[in-house]
Amino acid sequence: xxxxxxxxxxxxxxxxxxxxxxxxxxxxxxxxxxxxxxxxxxxxxxxxxxxxxxxxxxxxxxxxxxxxxxxxxxxxxxxxxxxxxxxxxxxxxxxxxxxxxxxxxxxxxxxxxxxx
Amino acid sequence: xxxxxxxxxxxxxxxxxxxxxxxxxxxxxxxxxxxxxxxxxxxxxxxxxxxxxxxxxxxxxxxxxxxxxxxxxxxxxxxxxxxxxxxxxxxxxxxxxxxxxxxxxxxxxxxxx
Numbered sequence: 397x398x399x400x401x402x403x404x405x406x407x408x409x410x411x412x413x414x415x416x417x418x419x420x421x422x423x424x425x426x427x428x429x430x431x432x433x434x435x436x437x438x439x440x441x442x443x444x445x446x447x448x449x450x451x452x453x454x455x456x457x458x459x460x461x462x463x464x465x466x467x468x469x470x471x472x473x474x475x476x477x478x479x480x481x482x483x484x485x486x487x488x489x490x491x492x493x494x495x496x497x498x499x500x501x502x503x504x505x506x507x508x509x510x511x512x
Numbered sequence: 513x514x515x516x517x518x519x520x521x522x523x524x525x526x527x528x529x530x531x532x533x534x535x536x537x538x539x540x541x542x543x544x545x546x547x548x549x550x551x552x553x554x555x556x557x558x559x560x561x562x563x564x565x566x567x568x569x570x571x572x573x574x575x576x577x578x579x580x581x582x583x584x585x586x587x588x589x590x591x592x593x594x595x596x597x598x599x600x601x602x603x604x605x606x607x608x609x610x611x612x613x614x615x616x617x618x619x620x621x622x623x624x625x
Contacts, residue, residue: 428611430613432616437618438618438619439516439616439617439618439619442613442614445613486555488555490611492611496568497610497611497612498545498560498562498568498614499545499557499560499568499570500547500557500614501557502554502555502556503554504554505554505555
C-alpha cells in the first residue's frame with residue numbers, strides 16, 4: 397500500500413529563516429503528491445500539488461516543493477518564514493492507476509513553529 | 513463560490529448513541545470524501561462517494577457508514593458510538609474522478625463521553 401513519511405513531527409525556525417519540511421513516499425511508480433496546511437480549529441488548505449508535470453512546483457504563500465524520483469521525496473520549502481506560517485503541515489499521496497483517486501493517504505504531519 | 517460546509521461544527525454524544533454528520537460540497541463538485549483526524553492516528557480515510565456510489569472505503573468497522581444524495585450532499589453515520597470515535601471528521605470535495613485537488617471543509621468535532 398502507498399504510504400508517505402514526514403521526517404520530524406516538530407520543526408522550529410526563526411522568522412526570516414528557511415523552512416524545510418521533509419516528505420518521502422513509498423512507491424516504485426511516482427504517485428500524485430500534495431502538501432496541505434492546517435491552522436488551529438480549521439480544515440486543510442492545499443498549498444501545492446505534483447501531478448507529473450514540472451518537478452519544481454510552486455504553491456501559495458511562497459511555498460514550493462521539488463519532486464525527486466531518485467530520492468522518492470517531495471520536500472516543502474519556503475525561503476523566508478513568517479509568523480503566519482505557524483501551523484501543521486501534511487504531505488499526502490494518491491497512487492497512480494485510477495482506482496483510488498478520491499483516497500488521500502496522509503503523513504503524520506509536521507508542526508511548524510516560527511519564533512520572532 | 514462557497515466552500516465545503518459541514519454541520520454541525522461541534523457535537524457531544526454519549527457511548528452507545530449514534531450520530532449523523534452532514535457535508536455540502538462546493539457547487540459542481542460530484543466527489544465527496546470523508547476523513548477522521550485524531551491525535552493518535554492522524555488523518556485516516558473513511559470513504560469516498562461519487563454520483564451517489566461509494567467508490568472507495570477505508571479500514572473502519574461497519575459502524576461507520578455514509579451516503580451521497582443526488583445533489584452531491586453527503587452524510588456519514590456512526591452507530592453505537594465508542595469513546596475512541598472522538599475525533600475531528602473532515603469532509604472534502606473534488607470536481608470529478610481524476611487525481612484532483614480535494615477541498616476540505618472546517619470539520620465536525622465529535623466528543624463521545
